[in-house]
Amino acid sequence: MVYAKRIDGRDWTELRPMSAKVGVIDNAHGSATFSMGKTVAFAAVYGPRELYPKFLQDPKKGLLRCHYNMMPFSGAGERVRPGPSRRSREISLVMANALLPVMDMTQFPNAVVDVFVEFTQTDAGSRCAGICAAALALADAGLTMKDLVTAVAVGKIDDKFVVDLNYEEDSYKEAEAADVPVAVLPNSGKISLLQMDGIIEPEELPKLLELAREATKKIYEVQKKALLKKFEVDVS
Amino acid sequence: MTTLLVKEKDIVVPGQQLATGLDYVPGMGTYREGEYIFAARVGFLQIEGRMLKLIPLAGRYLPKRNDLIIARVIDVSMSYWRLDINSAYSAMLNIKDATSDYVPKGADLTQMLTFGEYIVTKIINVTPQFLIDLTMKDPGLRKLPEGRMLSVSSVKVPRIIGKKGSMVSMIKNATNCQIVVGQNGWIWLYGNDPVKELIACKAIAKIDAEAHTSGLTERIKTFLEKETGAPVEIPREIESMEYEG
Amino acid sequence: MRNHILSILDKGMRLDGRKKDEYRDVIKVEYGVAGLAEGSAKVTMGKTEVVAGVKMEVMEPFSDTPNEGVIMVGEELLPLSNPEFEAGPPSVEAIELSRVVDRGIRESHALDLKQMCITPGEKVWGVSIDICPINDAGNLFDASALAAVAALKNTVFPSYDGKKVDYKKMTTKKLPLKELPISVTVCKIGKHFIVDPLSEEQKVADARLTVASTEKGMLCALQKGGIEPVTLEDIKCMVDIGLEKAKSLRKLLGGTK
Numbered sequence: 001m002v003y004a005k006r007i008d009g010r011d012w013t014e015l016r017p018m019s020a021k022v023g024v025i026d027n028a029h030g031s032a033t034f035s036m037g038k039t040v041a042f043a044a045v046y047g048p049r050e051l052y053p054k055f056l057q058d059p060k061k062g063l064l065r066c067h068y069n070m071m072p073f074s075g076a077g078e079r080v081r082p083g084p085s086r087r088s089r090e091i092s093l094v095m096a097n098a099l100l101p102v103m104d105m106t107q108f109p110n111a112v113v114d115v116f117v118e119f120t121q122t123d124a125g126s127r128c129a130g131i132c133a134a135a136l137a138l139a140d141a142g143l144t145m146k147d148l149v150t151a152v153a154v155g156k157i158d159d160k161f162v163v164d165l166n167y168e169e170d171s172y173k174e175a176e177a178a179d180v181p182v183a184v185l186p187n188s189g190k191i192s193l194l195q196m197d198g199i200i201e202p203e204e205l206p207k208l209l210e211l212a213r214e215a216t217k218k219i220y221e222v223q224k225k226a227l228l229k230k231f232e233v234d235v236s
Numbered sequence: 237m238t239t240l241l242v243k244e245k246d247i248v249v250p251g252q253q254l255a256t257g258l259d260y261v262p263g264m265g266t267y268r269e270g271e272y273i274f275a276a277r278v279g280f281l282q283i284e285g286r287m288l289k290l291i292p293l294a295g296r297y298l299p300k301r302n303d304l305i306i307a308r309v310i311d312v313s314m315s316y317w318r319l320d321i322n323s324a325y326s327a328m329l330n331i332k333d334a335t336s337d338y339v340p341k342g343a344d345l346t347q348m349l350t351f352g353e354y355i356v357t358k359i360i361n362v363t364p365q366f367l368i369d370l371t372m373k374d375p376g377l378r379k380l381p382e383g384r385m386l387s388v389s390s391v392k393v394p395r396i397i398g399k400k401g402s403m404v405s406m407i408k409n410a411t412n413c414q415i416v417v418g419q420n421g422w423i424w425l426y427g428n429d430p431v432k433e434l435i436a437c438k439a440i441a442k443i444d445a446e447a448h449t450s451g452l453t454e455r456i457k458t459f460l461e462k463e464t465g466a467p468v469e470i471p472r473e474i475e476s477m478e479y480e481g
Numbered sequence: 482m483r484n485h486i487l488s489i490l491d492k493g494m495r496l497d498g499r500k501k502d503e504y505r506d507v508i509k510v511e512y513g514v515a516g517l518a519e520g521s522a523k524v525t526m527g528k529t530e531v532v533a534g535v536k537m538e539v540m541e542p543f544s545d546t547p548n549e550g551v552i553m554v555g556e557e558l559l560p561l562s563n564p565e566f567e568a569g570p571p572s573v574e575a576i577e578l579s580r581v582v583d584r585g586i587r588e589s590h591a592l593d594l595k596q597m598c599i600t601p602g603e604k605v606w607g608v609s610i611d612i613c614p615i616n617d618a619g620n621l622f623d624a625s626a627l628a629a630v631a632a633l634k635n636t637v638f639p640s641y642d643g644k645k646v647d648y649k650k651m652t653t654k655k656l657p658l659k660e661l662p663i664s665v666t667v668c669k670i671g672k673h674f675i676v677d678p679l680s681e682e683q684k685v686a687d688a689r690l691t692v693a694s695t696e697k698g699m700l701c702a703l704q705k706g707g708i709e710p711v712t713l714e715d716i717k718c719m720v721d722i723g724l725e726k727a728k729s730l731r732k733l734l735g736g737t738k
Binding site for chain 3: 024025026027028038040042043044046049067069071072073074075076077078079082083084114116117118120121122123
C-alpha cells in the first residue's frame with residue numbers, strides 16, 4: 001500500500017479547515033467568500049438584471065450564468081493567463097447546472113442572474129469551493145431558493161477513499177488516483193454536479209458518493225452559520 | 237405530531253426546516269414538501285396563526301402596478317423615454333403619459349428629460365413579461381432636481397418609510413432635508429447643509445443595516461440626536477410593530 | 482448629480498464628509514493574501530478593495546536589454562467588482578490602469594533589474610504583477626498602484642536549479658527592491674481638487690492627474706486623464722497635492738525591506 005497516510009496528515013474523511021463569510025463585496029447584490037484549505041473563492045451575484053444580447057432572453061424564465069475565473073497568481077505553479085479558457089468555460093457551465101436545481105428562475109422571465117466566482121488561491125477543489133461560495137452569494141442576494149448547494153471533491157488514492165483532496169493528492173503520481181467533485185443538495189441528498197477523472201471500480205462510486213454526502217453536511221453547517229452571522233448586528 | 241423547529245423572529249436560510257407535521261401552513265417565502273415546511277429564501281420568520289411566512293431581508297425590486305418609484309433616463313427616442321428603475325427590467329415613459337401639453341411630432345424630447353436625469357414616477361402597467369409603463373401625470377410626480385441618490389434593497393423600503401412615513405419624517409425633521417423614497421429602493425436626498433445631509437444618509441444606511449432588528453426607531457432617534465446635537469421627536473404616528481413583535 | 486457634488490465642495494466638504502485632500506479613513510495594506518503566489522497584497526481604501534499578486538518565471542530577456550529582468554503589469558477589471566465592468570478582453574480603461582501602474586514601477590527603478598539577470602542574453606527573471614479589484618468604490622488608480630508595490634515588497638524568489646523553477650520550494654530571497662513609487666490621483670471638479678475620489682466623484686470629474694513619485698519626492702510617472710484640459714497652475718497645484726499626499730501613503734508601506 002503506497003498511500004498509507006494522507007500527505008497533510010488528515011484523516012481519510014476529514015475536510016480541510018473551512019471558513020465562510022457573507023456580504024463581502026459591497027457593489028454586488030449578494031456576495032460571499034468560501035475557503036477550503038488553501039483554496040479561496042469569492043463569489044458575487046449581480047441580478048436579476050437585463051440580459052443582452054436579446055436573443056438569449058427566455059420569456060418563460062430567467063437565465064443563471066456562472067463565470068469561473070482563477071486570478072493569474074492564484075495557483076502554486078506558473079501564472080495563469082487571464083481570460084476564459086476551455087477549462088474555465090466548462091467549469092462555469094457545470095457550476096451553473098449544479099446551482100440551478102435549487103433556484104426559482106420563473107420569477108424573472110427574460111432576465112439574467114450573473115454569478116462571478118474568482119479565486120485568489122487555488123489548491124484543488126476550486127469548483128467545489130466556488131459552488132459553496134456561489135450558493136451563499138445567491139442566498140445573500142435574497143433570491144428564492146429551495147435549498148443551499150454544497151460541494152466537495154471525494155476520491156480514491158491507491159486503495160484509500162479520501163474526502164476533499166488537496167492539490168498534492170489531486171496530482172498524486174505514485175499510485176492510481178481518482179478525483180470526483182460532487183455537489184449535493186442538502187435536503188434531498190440529490191446530486192447536481194458529478195465529474196470524475198481517474199480510475200475506479202463501478203461499485204466504488206456509490207461508496208464515494210455516500211462519503212460526499214456525509215462530508216457536505218459539515219459544509220452546510222459552515223454555510224448556514226455564515227449566512228446568519230451577517231445579521232448579527234451590534235445594537236448596543 | 238406537529239413541531240415548530242424554529243421560533244418567531246428567527247432568521248432562517250434557504251432549505252432550512254421550519255416545521256414538521258400538517259398543522260402549519262406554508263406562507264410567503266416557504267414551501268411544503270411531505271411532512272416538512274422549508275424556507276425558500278433567507279428571511280425573518282413571522283407566524284400568523286397557523287401560517288409561517290418569511291419577511292425577505294434582501295432582494296432586487298420586482299415592479300408592481302401603482303408603485304411610486306424613482307427612475308433614471310437611459311434612452312430617449314422619438315416618442316418615449318426608457319428608464320432604469322433599479323430592477324431587472326427597464327420601463328417606458330410615453331409622451332402621452334409624461335405631459336398633457338401638446339408635443340409636436342419630432343420634437344426633441346431631451347429638452348424635457350434627458351440622459352441621466354431622475355424622476356419620481358408611478359408604474360401604471362406591468363405585463364407578465366415585465367413590459368412596464370410609467371406616468372408623470374399624478375400630483376407629486378416630477379423631475380428631481382440636483383441632489384444625492386442612495387440605493388438600498390427594496391425590501392428595506394418599508395422600514396425606511398416607517399408607519400405612515402414616521403421614520404422618514406423623523407429624519408427629514410431632524411436634518412432639514414428633502415427626501416424622496418422610491419419603492420424600488422432608490423432614495424433622493426437634498427439638504428442645504430451638507431453636514432446634515434450626510435447625517436440623513438448615515439441614518440438611512442443604519443436603517444438599511446439594522447432593518448431586521450427591534451427597537452430601531454428609538455435607536456435612530458438617539459443616533460439623530462447625537463449627530464445633530466438637538467432633541468428629536470418621533471412623529472405621532474408610531475411606526476408599525478410589523479417586524480418588531 | 483455633478484452640481485450637487487460641486488455645491489457641497491463649495492462648502493468645503495465631500496459627499497462622505499471628508500475634506501478635499503483627505504483619503505478615506507479605512508485604508509490598509511495586508512500582505513500575503515494570495516498565499517500561493519510568490520508575493521501578494523490587498524489594499525483597502527474605504528469600500529474599494531484591490532488584490533495584487535506576483536508570479537515569477539525564468540524567461541529570455543528582451544534583445545535590447547539582454548542583462549535585465551522583465552516586469553509585466555496587468556490589471557483585470559473583474560465584473561465581480563463592479564456591475565459596470567463586463568467580462569471579455571481588457572477594456573481600454575483596464576489597459577490604461579495597467580500601464581500607469583507599470584510606468585510608476587518601471588520609471589522609478591523600483592526593481593534593480595540587473596540583479597534579476599541569470600545568464601545575460603539567455604535567462605532572466607520575469608516578474609508578472611496582476612491586479613484584481615474585489616470591490617470598486619472609486620480610485621482604482623491609487624489602490625492598484627499601492628497594491629502592486631506592496632505585492633512586490635512581499636515577493637520571494639521560487640527556487641531555480643538552472644533548468645526549472647520549482648514553485649513548491651520558495652527561497653527566502655526577496656526581490657531587489659530599491660524604491661517604492663507611490664501614486665496619488667488628483668481629480669479636478671469645477672475649481673476644486675480632490676484626492677481619493679468616490680465612484681460618484683470620479684464620474685463627474687473634469688480631469689484627473691495621477692502623480693507617481695519616489696521617496697525623495699521626484700516625479701516618476703504622470704498621467705493626465707479626463708476630457709477637460711488643465712492649466713499650468715492646475716498642474717502645479719495637482720502635483721503639489723500628489724507629492725504631499727504620497728508621504729502619508731508611503732508610511733503605510735514602511736521601507737523597501
